[in-house]
Amino acid sequence: MVRQDRAIRTRKLILENMAILFNEVGYDAATIAALVERTGLTRGALYFHFASKEDMARAVLDEAVTREGLSPQAFKLQEWVDLGLLLAHRLPREPILRAAVRLAVDPKARRLFGTRWPDWVAVGDELLSEAKVNGELLAHADPAAVSRAVVGAWTGVQLVTEVLEEKLDLSQEIAGLYQLLLPSIVTPVVLAKLDLSPYRAERLLLRENGGEQAPDHE
């Protein structure tokens, strides 16, 4: 059991360091040699966990569509927003999630492994369709089109936020995006009841991890 735990930790360590390399130099220039140097592990240890660089890229993308921290809410729309806020909170802290976006916008990696955008669009479409059935959405709002627009907008806001010189916080920027978009698709009554705070994700994750005192930013 202890041995298995260690194996899981080592696998995660390898994947995180490869993700950092993907982020820093891109898919093509990231090498096993650089990974050996970063981790101090032997090639044998690396190949015990992953067959190849391609295998690591696939593992990065497999971790990209995550619902960690998500819990059932009174409004399906809140769950849909929570997905985006949770990812915005986690991405600056988790190189593997950043690398998944990086691989999606890299022409070679994209050709080899595809992207997880269609999966994200499907997840959003499903939640928004339920919200629509529940009467949370305005009549003209098209769940598939909105989900598509928001997966794109979320991705681009992340990419631009990390480049702009100002010290921008991704959670703030993504919360601002939802605040811009939601009035066009949600009924006013539901809108007034949604929590679009940039600190919401942190609270959700603390609650899930059994933290007793959620930080109070407001």
Place this chain on the structure above:
Amino acid sequence: MVRQDRAIRTRKLILENMAILFNEVGYDAATIAALVERTGLTRGALYFHFASKEDMARAVLDEAVTREGLSPQAFKLQEWVDLGLLLAHRLPREPILRAAVRLAVDPKARRLFGTRWPDWVAVGDELLSEAKVNGELLAHADPAAVSRAVVGAWTGVQLVTEVLEEKLDLSQEIAGLYQLLLPSIVTPVVLAKLDLSPYRAERLLLRENGGEQAPDHE
């Protein structure tokens, strides 16, 4: 004069073909050898126009912040929307514009050349600030934050649109994005007078190029 025209056309041909290579294989893997093969030009001819691959990447980025087709409108907000619609119309038709986005999301190219996102954010901020002074925006709308969100959202919608399997039209997707965002920032009176049609850019460009019959899609 004829000679100069030919030089301008050759320069454009080189830049377009290098842009196609950047789009297909990424900055790092794009080579002068592949460019020679694509264009049929000699290395001497290429180096007459550009000193290096780096020089071509810079030239691609220099063409990225473009106001082609833009003309003064009754509302500054219409000009701001027109910028985004014009770019959405042109990008699928112009490899150089696509390559500018591609270089911006490539870690190595970004480190070497930066991106034009700060310039786009500044252009949007300026137009939105004028719109605010003119009373076109709602009181709470922050020009800098909205400009940042829309530069990000625009970029991401473009990246995701070209990946999704469905035959999506970028002009339609970007028009949809503005239709989602604008009700949160514009006064209802101005909103009713804006043209957010996906066919608007085509009409603006035809008018500029002296076309007499604009296509009528509606």
